[in-house]
Amino acid sequence: MPTRALETGVDAGTDLFTLVQGVSEAPHPDFAARAEIWREQRAGLISVAEAQRRSAAIGAVPAKPSSGAARQGRDGAPRPPIARPRHERPSPNDSRQYAQSMATTAARDDRLTPNAKAFLQVLRARCGKGRVTSITKGTAGNIMARSTRTIRRYLVDLVRFGYVELEILRSGRGMHLGLTVKLTALVAPFYEEARGLARWLAETPKAEFRPFEAVFDPSRQGVTLLSSKNQTQIISSSATLGFAVTGRFAPRERLSRGIGARVVPKA
Template identity: 80%
Template sequence: MTEEHLRTRVSVPVLTRACETGADAGTDLFALVSAVPDAPHPDFAARAAIWRDQRAGLMSIAEAQRRSAAIGAMTAKAQGADGGQGRGGKAHPPAARPRHERPSPNDSRQYAQPMATTAARDDRLTPNAKAFLQVLRARCGKGRETSITKGTAGNIMARSTRTIRRYLVDLVRFGYVELEIRRSARGMHLGLTVKLTALVAPFYEEAKGLARWLAETPAAVFRPFEAVFDPKDKGVTLLSSKNQTQTISSFPSVGSAVTSRFAARGKLLRRIGARVVPTA
């Protein structure tokens, strides 16, 4: 039993070398690590630095234990995810899927109301921001206001919430939308209220735009009855088969009835031998 307790493991040569070199009890054992031919493991060096700081009084024992355990957990996690890494153990981002191989959008009955092409011709906006503005116009319906969250918008556009935030920042900066935070009765944020500006709506929805268009349009365009009048005979209205129904006149039947009545009267006068006296 005594020999077993006094036997030193072969894998721990540091204490033996410290005694052989004549180092006293206060010598830092970590200073003798350089005598080992092989370099220490990075985790061992990190733990050694932590406990060196703890001995210097920079942290408590509990904090040192927590940091030391965290180093082992981080190493195990990195080794578990090292299957698809390249050389040197550096993780690479996943390769982007080609555009033609991406999934098609879900079926939807949503459609956009009439909108101006000002945003579509604005080079300051990205193509995806213009597409997002069209989606917002469709959500507004016949109005100009809708409620949405960045998470919902990200699911619709297949983008992250940070990307949706960039779209909204650009649309607000260039005057296409106005944002307002929706809050509950307790003041909690529930989402965003998006209001479309006049730059998105068509020109005829505003009185000023419609009046300007009527003033710029020549008067020759406003001829609502141009196809109804005959250019040869001015003032004569022509019948159209599209908006007029063809009616069968009853005058021939009336004329035949009148003729038969006068024929019967003449026949009666001839029988009695009387002469028909013409009336004035």
């Protein structure tokens, strides 16, 4: 190349890539890429360290993408983590929490997703014997092993179809502390509502309600039979003798009468 430069009359500062253009054989793609990188460095667009890094990366064997690089798309945007298979996921933590009685209306509602129905059961368990509980989306996400955006979708569906009512829980200074979740009548069993219980009784008029059926005499209506369990035989010696023993010496007289003692007359 120096010989060619002297023969053509060009100075030593001539770009080598322009000299290679005159050769009939095309340069290697890696050489052309490196030449372009160093041309940018000479123009002041990149530093020497950056040019060396890019030049060393050309033609190198690509390494396996790391976990962080695998989560980035083509445009550099982060991707969500790859979900583990269902059979490989960890089992839930031990808990003594249990749900009270609830209606099966939500379980039979095709408008809700299966996870939204399971989240409603968790809310019912958190309410205990009442219908109101306080929770945050972060806490709910940890319980259900879901993100806060997924918990938000569950709550939106439950509110839309009338299963829960939400209210923002605020502190004394007005800061948002979480959500107050109130279960509606669609979640509670029918017998907790007076209207539902009355409707059930009206639909079944033939239901017999006889709490004293075991003590009624079938032949004699309205007469209660005597039982050895609720009747005790009380034998009173005072009632047999026809008088009541009272006074200061009453206990001594009852004792002497019980042992059959006789009164000895005085001389």
